[in-house]
Amino acid sequence: MTTPARAGLGLAVSALLAAALVPGQASAAPAEPDYTIDVDTAATGPAIDDTMYGVFFEDINDAADGGLYAELVRNRSFEFLPADREGWNGLTGWGETALAGGAGTAATPNDDARLHERNRTYLRLDLRNAAGGAYGVTNGGYGTGVAVAEGRKYDFSVWARTTAKAGTPITVRLATASGKALAKPLVLRAEGDGWVKYEGTLTATATSDAGRLSVLAKGTGTLRLDMVSLFPQDTFMGRENGLRKDLAEKIAALDPGFVRFPGGCIVNVNSHYGYDEASGWQRARSYQWKDTVGPVETRATNANFWGYNQSYGLGYFEYFQFAEDIGAMPLPVVPALLTGCGQNRATDDPALLQRHIQDTLDLIEFANGPATSTWGQLRADMGHPEPFGLTHIGVGNEENLPREYAPIFVQFRDAIKAEHPDMVVISNSGPDDQGPVFEEHWANNRANDVDMVDEHYYNSPTWFLQNNDRYDAYDRNGPKVFLGEYASQDGKLFNSLSEAAYMTGLERNADVVKLASYAPLLADVDNVQWRPDMIWFDNDESWGSTSYEVQKLFMNNVGDHVVPSRASGAVVQPEPITGSVGLSTWATAARYDDVTVTAPDGSVLLADDFEDGEADGWRSLEGRGSWSVVDGAYEQSDAAAENTMVVSPAVGATDYDITVKATKTAGREGFLLGFGVEGTGDYYWWNIGGWGNTRSVVEKATGGAKETLVAHEGESVVTGQEYELQVQVRGTQVTLLQDGVVWDTFSDDRVVEPFAQVVTRDEATGELIVKVVNAQDRPAVTRVDLGAQRVAPRARMTVITGDPGEQNTRSAQPIRPVTTTVRGISSRFTRTFAPNSVTFLRITTR
Structure with a gap:
């Protein structure tokens, strides 16, 4: 070939x-x-597999609840808690409502009257209504409100129990905030002090994206409510407990070869199984697939890594079903028991590890086992007696501890292969595209004869235009590559063009790169934790980014194999690194002194010891931080401020040495020394003690998008200790020294x-x-x-x-x-x- x-x-x-x-x-x-x-x-x-391009779904940017999952009620099970986000409580998203003499109190207890052990918090209404009065709660939905379309039908359901012997009448209203009705009210009656599900249908009489759903009770006594749901009947493929149609259709239009789920960083955060003898129920735990299957009222809720609640209404069954509906291969990722994102702690509990390994085997049985097996029967009970045909599974996500990760992965892999020898078990290479962690991961993966390695990187468009040949030199006989997350760091057409140029290299190397997915997939325009994103939405509209259009073009026109071709033409040569010196901090206070820039012959190009009490010529790039000259040094004293860079006059030379004395005085991280600074989004900086004072890197920013050039793990800065930092620049070659010792070198010389x-x-x-x-x-x-x-x-x-x-x-x-x-x-x-x-x-x- x-x-x-x-x-x-x-x-x-x-x-x-x-x-x-x-x-x-x-x-x-x-x-x-x-x-x-x-x-x-x-x-x-090379042949190009049908699964070459796919999509990566993670519950980030409110992608699940309020996004792809079609539920219209926010906090439907009253599970929003301070563990999810500071200031939240069980009534977040709800407001008390009283009509015509209605009165009562609302609370969200967690006691033995709960609906289910995994669904622990519920709404308790103690009713004190006058005759004809009604009291209850109103939900504002997601974004601007509950979105409904005239003539469409919406299924309402609620679990309820009442102490009133004659029962409790319940009225369900759908209206705007001003009171304009959006549907004819639905009247139900709760009876008995045991949990019962009550259901009905509302038909919208008008279109609105700002609806409010009210659940109002008459009479007296105690009424308990849980799982208050309003679901459009018109879901994708008409599925019950299904997906928002416009978003699912946009994903389906990509014709993806696979769906990777459920994450991302949410996979590995806090790898407790759910219960712990010392602390009881674990609210914030890693994504456990068993929490997400079965009837929705029995599914757990969890604190999401990205700072909000996830209901698991969109769970593993729904992921498998969606992949099948759009003709894509399912690709789940399970926790590897290394916590956090940039994982810096591995489990030392062998029993917990074995439990997770068994959970993974159970997951494969859930996906592929016969309906007579334990977990296959659950799948059948959920409406899918036939197997889903799982062939690939990932273990872990962006582990930052390759030495600890490798033996854990091998245990998972060996256990899986023992029962399912044809299963492709996917390892990973950490959070970066290069560096010591990346190299150690790859060395371990080759040594352990891994099937496939999941690479992740988010870089500047320049990086993508410089690295079209990245996979040309990969070993054709080594592990295959799953490019599970990548994107150029902005949402403009130029970013998409750089990604498209890079994708030609992925296709050319289709014998090595077997799977690739842009990430993230979805983003609520009003709740964003990460940019860029492929598909954007609010509560009733959605639109594709420029990268969506480019990805769709590639994914709909893949071809079956590559036809060898060669292109010729000129390239853009790298330019020498010139610009200003930058001093900066990130959530840290620091002082800088004796800044000098000299030519190789020793002549001084710039010098400032701040002894005159002034910082003449220095200017702030972003206006952040509190900079002043104190006792002959330039200090940034705001330990909470981020990205506080100040810059010197420009250095026009192409060969020069920068020397700075730096001291951390307070805060969470270290300090940053910039060089080649040309503007707010164009610079190099040496970030010493970044990421919570755990690592040091050199990053290059182009147009505001950063890429990592050098990374050292496990390095920190000591508060109060003075460091002498030196950056030697020779055109595009850079040498960095710390206290007179070479720290690292690099060349930024790619065309x-x-x-x-x-x-x-x-x-x-x-x-x-x-x-x-x-x-x-x-x-x-x-x-x-x-x-x-x-x-x-x-x-x-x-x-x-x-x-x-x-x-x-x-x-x-x-x-x-x-x-x-x-x-x-x-x-x-x-x-x-x-x-x-x-x-x-x-x-x-x-």
């Missing part, structure tokens, strides 16, 4: 043609091309490649799919040579292009694909690819 050569990229363009070109226009007259693409159509490159391509073949249609990315402001005149391959003169062309700074928003989505039919296609043709564009040409072969 021939592996196609890496594409050479470039910037040169014919100025004579630039003014009159339109997206994807064939050149009117012969011209010297800026790029050439030579395709070996007689050869066959930027804004032009990228790959060619694949669709066996079903016989088409060649020529995929070209032009991530620059100039058109790219390109000669394409298909060799002896005969082709039809017309081709179907899809183009995504626009302002590189544009993004899709709630109010407008300007970045969309445009598909046309183009002429002038032959075995050798010249085409001009638009500036800032992704172009797919589907060429019919003869």
Whole structure:
């Protein structure tokens, strides 16, 4: 099997043609091309699996409750607690409501009257209504309110018990905040002091995204309520307890090959199983799949890693079912018992480890076992007697302790393989794309003959344009790669173009990179913990980002195998590191002194010892922190402020040495020394004692997006100790010294490649799919040579292009694909690819 050569990229363009070109226009007259693409159509490159591209779902950015999970009631089981977020309580999301002489009190106890051991908190209403009065609670839903559409039906349900011997009448109202009715009220009657589920249907009489759901009781006595639910009947595929239709349809439209779930960082946080003899019920624990299956009223709730509550109404059964509904492979990830995200503590409890391993075996039985097995029967009882066909499973997420993780993974893997020898068990390589942790993980994975390794990285668009060849040198006989999380760090078209250029390299290396998923998938526009994200939504609308459009284009036009091709053209050479010196802190107070910049010959380019009591020439980039000169040193005294950088006058030299004395005086972290600072989003900095004073890294920021160049784990800064820091810059080569000892070196000398391509073949249609990315402001005149391959003169062309700074928003989505039919296609043709564009040409072969 021939592996196609890496594409050479470039910037040169014919100025004579630039003014009159339109997206994807064939050149009117012969011209010297800026790029050439030579395709070996007689050869066959790597096969591309149907599962090449998929989606990664994590409950981040309110992606589940209030997002993909279609439930319209927020805090339906009164389980919002301070353990989830400071200031929350069981009535968060609810308000007391009284009508026509209604009176009572509302509380959310956790006692023996609870609905279920895992559903512990409920609503208690002690009713003191006058005749005809009603008292109860009103829920405001998610975002601006409960969203309903005229004519649509919504299923209401509630679990209730009452001490009133004659029963308690319950009225369910759906209205706006001003009282305008959105549906005819529903009347129910609770009877008996035992939990019973009561149900009914509301039909919306108007459309609103600001509805309020009220549950009001008449009479006296004590009424207990739990699991107050309002669910649209029109869910994705009409599933009960199903998914919000517009979001699920956008995901399905990607045609993903797999669905990775449930995370992400939520997988490994606090790896308690749920109960602990010393402390009783564990509120914040790692994601336990057994908490998420069975009837929804028996499922646990949990404190989410991202700072809110997760109800588990969207659980493992629903994930498996959704994957099946959209024709995707399910890919669950289970906890590896290393806590946190950037995990810095491993379990030392062998019994707990064995329990988790058994849970994983039980999970496989739940997915694949016969309906007569223990867990297969539960699956059948939930409505799916046939197996789900699980073939891949991940163990752990972004472990930062490779030495501790490796033996734990092996125990999981060996136990799984003993019962399911064909199961692909996926390890990982930590949270970064390089560095000691990454290298140690990979060494362990190779030594342990791991099936597949999950890599994660979020980097600047420049990084993606510099690393198209990342997987060219990977061992073809070693573990395969699952690129489980990646994205360029912003949501603009230029970021999506850099991702598209990188994806041509993923496809070219499809024999190594077997799975890939952009992350995160979903984000509530009003509740965001992470950016960028692929699909955005509010309580009644959703829209795809520019990366959604690019991902969809790739995922809908994969092809069956790579056709070897080679591109030629110029590349953008790296520039020397120049700019200002930066001093900064992050949640830390520090003092800096004796800042000097010297040339290699010893001449002084900049010096400031602050002895005159002034910081002349220094300026703040962001206006953060409290900087002043105190006792002959420059101090930042606000230990809570973050990213407080101040900068010196610019250093114009390309070869220079920076020396600074730094002392931490208070706070959680260390200090930061910037160099090559050109603006608020463009700089290098040496972050010493970052991440809670646990590691030191060098990061490069480009356009506000940072990437890690060097990382040292387990390093911290001692409060009150003075450190002498030195940064030696020689063009693009950097040496860093701490107290006279070399700490590390690096070169930022990779070329930027804004032009990228790959060619694949669709066996079903016989088409060649020529995929070209032009991530620059100039058109790219390109000669394409298909060799002896005969082709039809017309081709179907899809183009995504626009302002590189544009993004899709709630109010407008300007970045969309445009598909046309183009002429002038032959075995050798010249085409001009638009500036800032992704172009797919589907060429019919003869």
